[in-house]
Amino acid sequence: MPNPTAAMLVIGDEILSGRTRDANMHHLAQELTKVGIDLREVRIVSDDRDAIVSALNALRAAHDTVITSGGIGPTHDDITADCVAEAFDVPIDVREDARALLQAHYDRRGMEFNDARKRMARIPDGATLIENPVSIAPGFSIGNVHVMAGVPSVFQAMVASVIPTLTGGAPILSQTLRVDRGEGDIAGPLAQIAADFPDLSIGSYPFQQNGAYGSNVVVRGTDGARIDHAMARLSELFPA
């Protein structure tokens, strides 16, 4: 049985403008791989309503799970929750349980729970909250879509609480063989091994080091014995 699939939607002008580097994608990719969920696609779109809604609808139709990051804070450019409500065609308003969480948080800190902060309690109808142990303002899940914050510490906490709720597959295992020869030298035999092991994914990732070419050959799959077998073939063909 093939593993379940996932997609990620990153909402953020700051990444597309080159101002910051995304850190969440790499984290999510690693966490999903551990539980046997196949991250098939990532899209990064700007803080634009139409772009977010149409990407979200395309991804949630094509994949078992969609995880979004970014755009759920209190400022005017945080429009993700409204876009999700629009994509699902459900109403959105301040929800009492989310409001109460935030109210208690700001009361404890002696900070004003103003209108901007109340925006973070706006949750589409029918969603369930995702806990935020870092800064309280919750994410939410609706249908197969999980809406998380973009701040990496918060994103990671939300991923940790959502992943156990997802249906995983067989964990994806991998082994890597470093070959100190150019890809062009190894491509022929490598294609033969890939053909002999159609149940495995065999990738070649070239590098250059001190002026010499090499490649990391990565064998991935769910059957450890088959991976061992393919690695043995590779080691024979490309001895260190």
Added chain:
Amino acid sequence: MPNPTAAMLVIGDEILSGRTRDANMHHLAQELTKVGIDLREVRIVSDDRDAIVSALNALRAAHDTVITSGGIGPTHDDITADCVAEAFDVPIDVREDARALLQAHYDRRGMEFNDARKRMARIPDGATLIENPVSIAPGFSIGNVHVMAGVPSVFQAMVASVIPTLTGGAPILSQTLRVDRGEGDIAGPLAQIAADFPDLSIGSYPFQQNGAYGSNVVVRGTDGARIDHAMARLSELFPA
């Protein structure tokens, strides 16, 4: 006049599996920003023919320019050139000028120009080559699509040679004000400034440092005087 738009298509299982972090997106985002081209969307897809072809067709229809990275090496998992030919519905075969470049390169190094390496001379009909000063195997441009290698040093060299050929817009300028207050405190006045400067993009990017909340407010646009004006308003509202 709005600036031209661009999209990027990253082809690579190794990023989706969490094995490596993409470095090319950040570089391209910064280079496009310098010449006033608005990077609107990035998609990362796996080494899968249907996924590549359909993403490419969607992006090239929606944006002025599309830049791809990855999948043009000599190994069996390098299928980008074939997918581009399929998307444009044109034939693909070994092309003489590309073949001659590679032949001379391997002759100079005393290496065999084998069938795997000849695959790197397969170019869709009607494309023009993109020079590769690092490892010779060329990229290519067809229609509004520019196909580049995934190895960062090669990708960067190809970006440097293609960008001068693109129609740019007014360079996008930006200034950042660091505000040592939580986003919830500044969101109200910030929304007012964003409304007063509809020609600028005003984003708020929260951070946490030593347990305290802060935000970087970034003002972007093409008119330096307007940005100065907005920054002066921001500095008045949120003094250091």
